[in-house]
Amino acid sequence: MGPFLFNLFAVFSVVCAAGVVLNKNAVNAALCLLLSLVGVAGLFVSLEAYLLAFLLLLVYAGAIVALFLFIVMLLDTKGDARPTLHKLPLLARVMAFALVGAGVGSFVVRGQLESPDLSRTPALGASLKLYAYQLFTTYLLPVQILGFLLLVAMLGVIVLSKKFDGLDDIK
């Protein structure tokens, strides 16, 4: 059952990822991305990394893809008005093929990674409780700094987009 589910989710997410690239309509592409992420979350569940799976669903599928959809709908792009692709330069084509070849090759040969004995690996951060303990003790300083990061980002959005009196924005 385990390998079957793993393969099912793997194929599902790859098919959906291809859908993101091939879809002409931006909304459909974003929805394909959502499905692909759900597939990856399924992979994590079958690997018993539940926290990672739920974080992926919450953050990426929930927040980021929803943001994409908002932007796409705000911009109101039509699927038919797509510019024709330029022909890629020879160097770029060769490099792209080499990259794909390297990817497939490493998949076939399985790279140099030997699968470690999973029972011996400490599962730090695998459960939410341990993860929270770590965040509030060892990694307290980075968490505090991230607070400042979010504050700066919010201020930046306000400064760069708010309408101020006496400010003629470029059209």
Add this chain to the structure above:
Amino acid sequence: MTLEALKLAAADNTWSALYPELTLGCLALALLVLEVVLPKRLHPVIPDVAAAGVLGTLVGLLFNFHSVTLGADTFNGLLHHSAAGQVMRAFFLLGALLTMLLARVSLARQPMPRIEFYHIVLVVTAAMMLLAQSNHFVMLFVALETLTIGLYILVSYYRTTTASLEAGLKYLIMGALSSGLLLFGIVLLYGVAGSPALPAHSAEAMNYGELARFLAANPHNFLASLGIVLVLSGIAFKIGAFPFQIWIPDVYQGAPTPVTAFLAVASKAAGFTVLLGLCGANGAFAAYSSLTTPVLTAMAAATIIFGNLAALTQHNVKRLIGLSGVSHAGFLLLGVVATAHSSLAAGAIYFYLFAYLLASFAVFGVMTHVAGSDDADQELDHYAGLAKENPFLATVLAVGLGSLAGIPPLAGFMGKLFIFVSAFQAGARWLLVIAAAGVVVSIYYYFGWIKAAFFETWTPPAGSDTPARPTPTPPGMMAALALGALAFASIALGFYQGPFGQWLTLR
């Protein structure tokens, strides 16, 4: 994990060791509060509060240089407090102070909100100071992202001009790409160092010390090498080293001039402190010096050649100083290469950074005063006849450019000399030849600028009746004092290095 272990971990969070960063953070928040609380006519005071706070922090830091935590690890190994870290803290505080001074002049010409600018500069400075002391990849990445996101906003701050917005967008995309490369490298290193199949594996491989132990036990691991190269590429983006320098000219031209100065000096210095922590003599990647040295050597050579040749053809002074900054990154990389075999090299890099800070801010200070309302449009022609109109600005410009070019007896010359001596000790002979050629080329374009200021007279372009040139703003008292002090320090540091030079040689 038991409760006792958690208590122990929490007890290691020595907040008092971070008093300069905490002061800056609280000051940044206080600025926002002041903007709400104070009546509108008192708002011009707020930038003074920010500058005074930074100055106070700097003085406090210098008086308390040998703090109790010096040489210790705090925050469970996230931070390591060293003398070099203290020096870089002072460096970033000085950079922030000068950026704020320039911002007062430049922001006055723009119809933009003011206080947020100072707030972001303060937070970015605190992030840089933490970056200079980070001993852990989580800390490194969080601090780096905080400073980069702050800089995205600062670069596109003059949003009413297309150049600034374009620069912000370019910087955002290139910055995201470089962060991605860096993160990919970090994850590869963490993953391979955590693999139980390998000797000396560690669950805490984000820590530099643990990582160095792992790398020393596995000297020829392919994945670790790949991770190291990716991390170096990510940092090369930040310092603008070849082949990751493509964003430099456009971003430097479009960004507000004070931000360009901040990017050129502080952001580059932050990149180099990270690079020294990783590739220096006792850095995390020390065991892989057979990999990092050739990579950095090739990068240094290409960066010096590219930066100098590209700067030769520029007419916009912001692009010129940006591309010449690329060549300065090359000289600094030469110092990083030398750290493996020369004890002088690390100190030489710090000295070079200080000389670069003094000279760059002198030049950028003059640029801020010469620039008109269009901040991106600063051509070499605008400097024609500056010596007649404002001899003070022209003199400061000449001293700053001379120091950047490395003319004896200015500080820039001593900086280059220290770097070259350490490179000679390390035996990087052919790299020295390239660097010397680079210096000669750089003198050509720096002196082209000085020539424009001293020996040329402004003639309006044929066919236009309006003089299409901004008139230089005469510097106010504070700005004049600061510019004079920068020029004087550039000269004095060339003659006499004092305790600073002793600190360098005794290291």
